[in-house]
Amino acid sequence: MTDIDIVGVGVWSEYCSNWDEFCSVLAGGAIPQVTPLKPELIPAKERRRAPLSVKMAVEVMDQACRMGAVGPSEVATVFASVYGDMRNTDYMCRTLDAAPRTVSPTKFHNSVHNASTGYWAIATGSHRPANAVSAYLHSGTMAFLEGAIQALEEDIPVLVCVEEIAAPAAFKPFYDSEQSFSTALLLTPPAYSASPLASVRFGVRNEESDYPELPEVAGVNWSDNLAATLLPLLAAIATPGEAELQFPISSHSSLSLTVGSAGKAVDA
Amino acid sequence: MRLAIGSYTATSAAGVGLAAMQKSIAGRSSGLRPNDLDGCDLDTWIGRVDALEAISLPRHLAHLSSRDNQLAWLGLQQDGLLDSLAQLTKRISADRVGVIIGTSTSSIGRTEEAYTKLLPSGFISEEYRQPEVHSLHSPGAFVSAATGLEGPSMTISTACSSSAKVFASAARWISHGLVDAVLVGGIDGLCMSILYGFNSLELVSSSLCRPFDRRRDGINIGEGCGYAILMREELQPDSEFALLGYGESSDAYHMSHPHPEGKGAVTAIDQALERAQVPADAIDYVNLHGTASQANDRIEAYALAQRFSEHTLASSTKAWTGHALGAAGILEAVITLQAMRHGLIPGTLNCEEQDPDAAFGVLTENSHKPISNAMTNSFGFGGNNAVLIFGRTND
Numbered sequence: 001m002t003d004i005d006i007v008g009v010g011v012w013s014e015y016c017s018n019w020d021e022f023c024s025v026l027a028g029g030a031i032p033q034v035t036p037l038k039p040e041l042i043p044a045k046e047r048r049r050a051p052l053s054v055k056m057a058v059e060v061m062d063q064a065c066r067m068g069a070v071g072p073s074e075v076a077t078v079f080a081s082v083y084g085d086m087r088n089t090d091y092m093c094r095t096l097d098a099a100p101r102t103v104s105p106t107k108f109h110n111s112v113h114n115a116s117t118g119y120w121a122i123a124t125g126s127h128r129p130a131n132a133v134s135a136y137l138h139s140g141t142m143a144f145l146e147g148a149i150q151a152l153e154e155d156i157p158v159l160v161c162v163e164e165i166a167a168p169a170a171f172k173p174f175y176d177s178e179q180s181f182s183t184a185l186l187l188t189p190p191a192y193s194a195s196p197l198a199s200v201r202f203g204v205r206n207e208e209s210d211y212p213e214l215p216e217v218a219g220v221n222w223s224d225n226l227a228a229t230l231l232p233l234l235a236a237i238a239t240p241g242e243a244e245l246q247f248p249i250s251s252h253s254s255l256s257l258t259v260g261s262a263g264k265a266v267d268a
Numbered sequence: 269m270r271l272a273i274g275s276y277t278a279t280s281a282a283g284v285g286l287a288a289m290q291k292s293i294a295g296r297s298s299g300l301r302p303n304d305l306d307g308c309d310l311d312t313w314i315g316r317v318d319a320l321e322a323i324s325l326p327r328h329l330a331h332l333s334s335r336d337n338q339l340a341w342l343g344l345q346q347d348g349l350l351d352s353l354a355q356l357t358k359r360i361s362a363d364r365v366g367v368i369i370g371t372s373t374s375s376i377g378r379t380e381e382a383y384t385k386l387l388p389s390g391f392i393s394e395e396y397r398q399p400e401v402h403s404l405h406s407p408g409a410f411v412s413a414a415t416g417l418e419g420p421s422m423t424i425s426t427a428c429s430s431s432a433k434v435f436a437s438a439a440r441w442i443s444h445g446l447v448d449a450v451l452v453g454g455i456d457g458l459c460m461s462i463l464y465g466f467n468s469l470e471l472v473s474s475s476l477c478r479p480f481d482r483r484r485d486g487i488n489i490g491e492g493c494g495y496a497i498l499m500r501e502e503l504q505p506d507s508e509f510a511l512l513g514y515g516e517s518s519d520a521y522h523m524s525h526p527h528p529e530g531k532g533a534v535t536a537i538d539q540a541l542e543r544a545q546v547p548a549d550a551i552d553y554v555n556l557h558g559t560a561s562q563a564n565d566r567i568e569a570y571a572l573a574q575r576f577s578e579h580t581l582a583s584s585t586k587a588w589t590g591h592a593l594g595a596a597g598i599l600e601a602v603i604t605l606q607a608m609r610h611g612l613i614p615g616t617l618n619c620e621e622q623d624p625d626a627a628f629g630v631l632t633e634n635s636h637k638p639i640s641n642a643m644t645n646s647f648g649f650g651g652n653n654a655v656l657i658f659g660r661t662n663d
Contacts, residue, residue, distance in 0.1 A: 002444075073520075082403050084425075089376070092461055093383035100308075100464040108465035109524040109649055112372065113404055113425035118650025121518035127535050129516035130652055131433065134374075134404030134423045142422050145446070146437060153440040169390035170383065174399040204420070204446060206363050249420055250412075253363060 001203040001258075004148045005196035007157070008068030008186035009237060010060030012037065013179060015218035018063055022217070023238045031218050041072070041123040049106060050119060053085040056182035057116035057161045058123060064159060064184040068193065073126035075159040075186065076150060077117045080133050080143030082164060082226045083175060084113050090168040116161065128156070140230040141247040141255050147187050148202060157188045164227035177224040183234060198237045198261040209246045209254035237261050269543055271439055272499050272507035273658070274449075275352035277343060278602035280492030280595075281315030282588040285346035290606060293614045296634065298588050300476055300488050308463050311474045315490025315590025316458060317342070329414055334375035334401050335491075336457035337410040343455070343493035344414055352497060353415055356449060359503070366419035366447040367412045368438050370431030370454040372594030372648075374423070375406040377459030407455040411495075419447045425594065427648030428557070429516075430454060431494070432597030435656050436514040438498045449499035454598035458491040462593060469524060477560035477591075478618040479584035480569065480630045484560045490590020494598035496605075509605055512641065512659045513544030519651025526563055530571030532653045533645065537575055540655040546641055548575045551657070553613050553637075555604045555644040556630065558584020559591050568645065569626035576628070583631045587617035597646040601656055608639045608660055 011022040017034045025031060039059040042050055050058075057079060065072045083089075088111050095103050112118070117130035129150075135142035140162040147160035163182035167175045190199065212232040214222050222228035229247070236243035240263030246256045276286075281299030283289035292299060300313045323338040324330075344350060357365060382396035392402075400409045408423035424430050424437060431454020438450035456462075466472045466489060473486030498511060517539065519532035526533070541548060554576070557568055565584075572582060585603050592599050607613050615633040622632065641659045 076516075082405070084404050089379060092376075092465075093380050096380050096460040096464060097384050100460060101467070103461075103464045103468045105465075105468040105524075108461070108468050111461065111465065112427040112523075112649045113374075114427060114648070114650040114652055115523070117426075118518070118523050118652065121520040121651060122522065125520045127517050127520055127532055129436075130426065130518045130650065131424060131437070131516075132426050134408070134425065135421060136400055136403050136405040136409055139405070142420065145420070146422065149440050149444045149446060150437075153443055170386055170392050171402070173391045174397050174402075250418065252418055253420070 001201045002152060003190045004151060004200050004202060005188045005190055005193060006185050006198040006200060006237060007188050007193045007196045008064035009197065010063030010184035012056050012060050013181045015220060019067065025218050026215060026235060026238055042119065051085055051088055051110055053165050054116045054119045056163055056180060058120055060182045060184035061120055061159050061161050064186040068186040070157050070186060072124040075157045076129045077120055078131045078133060078143050078147040078158060078160045079117045080139045080162045082134060082136060082139045086165060086168050086171055090170060137226060138249045140227055141249050145255055151187045152189055155189055157186060157192065160185045160187060162227045162230055164225050179220060179225050181225045181227045183230055198259055201258040203256055205254050205256055206252065207254055208252055209248045211247060212245050239263055269439060270501055271442060271511045272501045272504040273509040273511060274497035274499060274504055274507060275347065275349050276496035276602050276605055277347035277349050278494035278599050279317060279343040279346060280589040280592060280599055281317060281490050284342065286606065292588055294612060296617060298617055300590055305458055308460060310463055310467055310472065312472045313476050313488040314458060315488060317491055331398055332401055332410045332413065334378035334406065336373060336375045336377065336407060336455050339457050339491060339493050340407055340410050340455045341414060343495065349495055360448050362416060363418040364448045365417045366441055366450040367408055367417050367421040368424060368434040368450055368452050369408040369411050370424045370434045370594050370597055371407045371456055372425060372427050372430055373456045373459055373462060374404045374425065375401045376461050377457055380460050411453060415451060417451060426652040427650055428593050428596050429646040429648040429652045429654040430594040430597060432646035432654035432656055433516060435498065435511055436516050436654065439511060439514060442500055448503060449497060451495060452498055453493065453495035454595035455493040456491055456593045456595040462489055471561050476618055477587050479558040479560040479586050479616050480565050480623055480626050481619045482621045482623040484565060487559045487561055488590040490592045492589055492592035492595040492599045494595065494602045507661055509608065510659050510661050513540040513657040515539030515655040517653045521651050524649050526567045526647060527651065528567065530567045532651055533568060533571040533647060534574050536653040536655040540657045544657040549577060549579050551580050551641050551643050552639040553607055553642040554580055554582040555600045556582050556584045557645045557647045558586050560586060565626050569628040572628040578629065581613055581631045581635065582628060583614055583616040585614050597654060600644045604642045604644045604658060608642055611636055611638045613637055
């Protein structure tokens with residue numbers, strides 16, 4: 001087992017636009033009026049052209065850095081998603097079918113899985129390593145593991161962003177998600193911050209595991225959204241005290257987490 | 269850091285397996301051909317692997333069928349890789365061997381095909397309902413299923429640096445003790461997105477690509493896959509090669525144009541040299557990213573000249589394979605290891621009039637020379653850079 005600290009969290013969905021709102025909704029508060037997504041880090045001109053998936057990612061990554069009081073250009077990034085920017089994929093595939101020579105060069109370069117971390121690096125001027133990963137159903141937990149190991153092995157803060165956007169019609173026979181959800185966790189080696197939001201002891205066990213039950217958030221069926229598999233971790237961070245969680249990372253191994261939360265960001 | 273490299277293999281237009289590739293390189297015979305990919309009418313040259321369409325996956329893997337995974341399957345059968353994995357998993361359990369695969373395309377070609385046959389409802393039709401294949405993890409999931417390796421499995425997709433970055437993540441996994449070994453690799457199949465996408469950026473050449481040539485006018489796109497087994501040194505004390513260092517960085521400049529002064533490239537090179545604890549002059553050979561785009565070659569040469577002297581020989585091998593994008597990192601890592609094994613440095617093919625604006629002299633003819641340490645560069649969209657340094661372990 002190894003220790004890692006979480007010093008910042010970002011959240012955005014159609015039901016809560018930041019960590020405070022998430023904590024409030026989680027505690028049973030009213031669903032807030034979510035303001036349009038407008039990540040300030042991206043200059044207005046580029047923001048208009050940036051896809052939803054990029055705007056969500058940059059927004060939650062910025063939230064996490066602000067909460068952790070870590071300079072955004074100081075962090076390495078790990079972005080994860082199962083299906084990536086499905087809206088852009090939908091555009092690309094339709095255009096390639098109908099009139100392939102009319103593919104937009106901007107949409108093409110936005111089609112890389114590392115678009116969000118690329119926009120992040122440009123917006124923050126960061127030359128730090130940027131990664132973009134996927135592990136199908138286990139994308140969220142593998143991104144956490146990848147980020148935690150990178151933070152510890154290289155002794156740097158690592159910003160992990162996990163998101164999934166609402167599915168276009170074509171995908172619905174196998175991925176029928178109506179919600180978009182994005183979250184970012186700023187991970188640091190222990191003692192990097194004197195007052196981390198949460199301290200996590202993690203390890204991999206060679207045993208099967210089911211996903212932990214999802215907490216009630218805004219009355220939404222979050223099981224549809226594959227990024228929301230991390231909701232139990234967010235709930236544990238939001239709740240003062242200690243929580244034990246186990247997530248599958250393959251059909252025969254699991255990531256176990258003991259989350260000790262100060263819970264102080266709830267009213268921060 | 270030092271990690272042993274066990275078996276490795278590569279499959280591309282330049283050859284299926286190491287022997288065929290080595291023959292192409294020694295004979296200076298390009299694998300590129302005029303574009304003949306079904307459904308693509310672009311006037312360009314491509315690096316295509318023959319008869320991929322005819323490969324039928326075994327029943328237990330059939331649900332993962334796609335051009336990319338068929339290519340991945342063909343690649344797995346080469347050079348005794350599966351035997352080496354079987355040997356390894358006799359000594360350590362299969363759950364101590366991870367899988368990290370780099371890709372830019374994943375299996376998007378299969379998604380493109382599904383969109384040509386959407387149902388009136390707008391849904392993907394029954395035969396294409398392959399959730400894993402339409403996910404970014406298609407190649408990683410396939411390789412785990414095909415090899416039976418039970419360690420953590422992850423796909424990295426950072427455009428053209430993807431399958432160089434697999435070495436960095438694998439090194440961290442092993443160093444952390446998550447696993448004892450990792451099968452790293454890269455897989456990218458030809459598809460419409462990349463051909464028409466790069467065409468939209470006016471980066472595709474209508475002739476054979478000419479890396480570092482004054483008259484170069486763009487890239488040729490290729491497909492390919494490759495694998496290497498990376499492990500703790502104790503597991504293979506007699507290994508021929510070691511991964512000595514890696515560097516990863518961001519340009520923070522533009523989504524599809526490299527930093528004009530190669531800032532990210534130099535940052536990644538410096539990191540790799542520092543991790544490897546070797547001075548720049550100890551690098552005998554650099555396999556360049558060398559795509560034959562105007563910007564890449566000029567800026568990469570400029571970046572190299574910041575750190576290296578004429579002692580270091582450098583070349584691009586893209587004119588053999590085409591630019592295999594997400595698989596370029598592993599293909600060129602394997603080409604670099606082969607250059608070290610055979611003491612044969614591939615001179616850049618099709619570079620006839622070297623560009624004086626590409627300040628660092630690149631090798632244009634094959635050269636016989638022993639190599640102790642070598643480096644390979646991979647730079648991708650989003651300004652994503654990765655650099656690897658390998659060393660011969662008996663030196």
